[in-house]
Amino acid sequence: MLRAPLPAPTVLHGQPALMGDQELFSEVLKVQNKIFYLDLKQNGRGKYVKIAEKGKYRPKSSVVVPLSGLHSFIQLFDLYMRTDGPDPQSRDVVVESKVFNFSCGENDRGRYLRIFESGGGYPAGGSSLMVPAGWGNANIRAFRESFEKIANWLNQTGLPSIEMSSGLALTSKPDSVTLDVSKEGGPVLSVGSKHFFFDARMNDRGRYLKIKEVSGNMKTLLVVPAHAVAKFQEAISLAMLVQPRPDQELMGNGVQGGPPGGQV
Incomplete structure (x- = not known):
């Protein structure tokens, strides 16, 4: 109308x-x-x-x-x-x-x-x-x-103009994957509507890797001590070699299998 x-x-x-x-x-x-x-x-x-x-x-x-x-x-x-x-x-x-x-x-x-x-x-x-x-x-x-x-x-006014490329990613497909570098220098991995920010940090207990996942209005934070990063990578590789198991929560809601298109 x-x-x-x-x-x-x-x-x-x-x-x-x-x-x-x-x-x-x-x-x-x-x-x-x-x-x-x-x-x-x-x-x-x-x-x-x-x-x-x-x-x-x-x-x-x-x-x-x-x-x-x-x-x-x-x-x-x-x-x-x-x-x-x-x-x-x-x-x-x-x-x-x-x-x-x-x-x-x-x-x-x-x-x-x-x-x-x-x-x-x-x-x-x-x-x-x-x-x-x-x-x-x-x-x-x-x-x-x-x-x-x-x-x-x-x-x-002669001030620096806008930057045409600045570590940002435009995603138009739900399963698109892009890898960029943020202005702070850390990598940003975008998977559809999920975005993972990787940031090396240090405090009084030593160095660590901070991984932040942002998806819509949700944010999840993961902290990995620097000396465990190599084993963390190894654990991911080993996990991906194993035959995936059906997600029981999804099956309990009447949904068979995991999310489509390999999304998490």
Whole structure:
């Protein structure tokens, strides 16, 4: 059923702040009954874009995107902006130690684009934004244009522009496998909607390998002492040589065998 056209999103302001401030550039988008703040900021770890949502029907929330992920955000907003038919598959973007999941949905107020951030500084769960698509995806288009303004402002002011490749992985198939290197220097293994971050660390008890799995709003942490890593690798190799056993939990729920496509 066709809906009446909704008002176009309004840009309330788009002026750069003083260069001495941590906030470098700011835009405010008024989208239906919500206000979104898009702020380019910097701190000791570098530049990032903070996107905050303030609306009537849900508490204020925000996601923080390292500047190296801005190019992929522009690409994905391009994808969802051109989608007028069936909802596209959800997509994941890995940026440094964070995972951003993009997915479409619909409620009584219309179609929307959901962006869920996990990993990074979230010990569990994460934070999400709900962007109303608008008539002809006008709201998604406004966000895409705001990201472009941030990139153009960086270029015009002579500051380092966005990095076109930054250890991030775009996954479009559930069973796709990619291996990248995060900005921190550790490998990131992406298997469909699961992402594994490998990070060598040290504390007063010695060196260890931290393996963090991020999948949607779930996070699992595994710590392997450095002197046991070789045996850990050997144990994995031996386990894969053994004939796999049926998962009793899955069979008990009426599902035969393990997950399709070799996923875990």
